[in-house]
Amino acid sequence: MVHKFVSHGKKVLSISEKHGWLPGVKYTNLRNIKGVDFEKKGFLDIDWKNYSFERHLSAVIEKKPFLTIARDVEDIYQLDSILKQAEVLKKHCEHVAIVPKDIRMNGNITSLIPKEYILAYSVPTRYGGTQVSLNSFDRKVHLLGGRPDIQRALGDKLDVFSIDGNRFTLDASFGYYFDGIRFVKNKINSYDYCLEESIRNIFLIWKGYNSDFNTRSNFIYEGAI
Template identity: 60%
Template sequence: MEIIKFVAHSKKVISIAQKYGWYPGARYTNLRDVKTFQFCSEGFLDINWKSYDFEMHLAAAAKVEPRITIARDVECIHSLDGIIREAEELLRHSTHVAIVPKDVLLNGRLQELIPKEFMLAYSVPTKYGGTKVTVESFDRPVHLLGGRPDVQRSLADVMKVFSIDCNRFTLDARYGDYFDGRRFIPHPMGGYEQCLTASIENINQLWTDYSVHPDVKALIGGPV
């Protein structure tokens, strides 16, 4: 059994990734590029966390019924109750809902404060964002949000990873670079599609030795 991999990008990227076992993803603000893909019960519905609109998110979830969607980021512990109420509504339309803890006051308290029916999402640190909540606090199956593929894989050694979304490699592919399993380097032949394909193949290879946790197997639906 493998973890679930999503990419939220163009039709071209999603089409290539699907050949390697990945699933489509999209922000709730842009469902255009996933219209031609099987999304219901398979897709990943991401959010616009810098300018979040719950009603728009809920409407999109009701329309596409994703496999997993992300609740509003918990940037302040005092907003947690409201975010849980929103997550409960989202759960009516999504197989799984993940809550993103970011306030350091949540350290060591996720089991106590976040109901078990919700997964957690870890915002992999990048220059665009991240979380200071310790990885040790994440007590249940986790979705890894963005970041470098090698960093995602290293986090999986200390987390119960259910799924990832990754599109970092699409940015590098625009400049003729690909992920070789350790770093991004120029592709020997170049070409956008060649870079995409090589990166996806090497990201898949990173996860071949990953032992999926029994808690994750139970959620994915395979034998524990």
């Protein structure tokens, strides 16, 4: 089972919940999940460009998420301090994911990051990404953001535990929805329809996903990885 998270407002969270998605939020936007059943099932994301461990820890203690992300490892020499922070975070949530971004971690993740942590792969977009090689990711992985077709293609190269994303909400505002392969125009230009179709189709492309590299079908998207 791949856990699917979306971080957005009440309307998106409500629609996604009907299709088996779980709530997500950044520690900077906790107001978005007021009244939402979040404890032990939600995803707590971070503000990686302006990271504050104090604010992050306070939110984790308050919301007790299923999964949270530790500060991105952009410099390998920060890893020890990040792992110490992750150890503290893990006292208040089920899973903590470490985000390797320094290319000096290529081929070294097994020895550098304790197995108690899952990994997070920053799916390349214009806002970020990682150049750490895919074959360095030696365990279960959370996919951070990116297009749903690219995420699903990565599922054939990584042992995907969970995904998050809200790219489809932006497309919906322009009348586009994800049809299971690509984003297409909705003729009646309905925001709600586009949201529902994207959420439903993203759920369906992961249905039956088997993370065993030896038994998975080769699922490849046109124009994807």
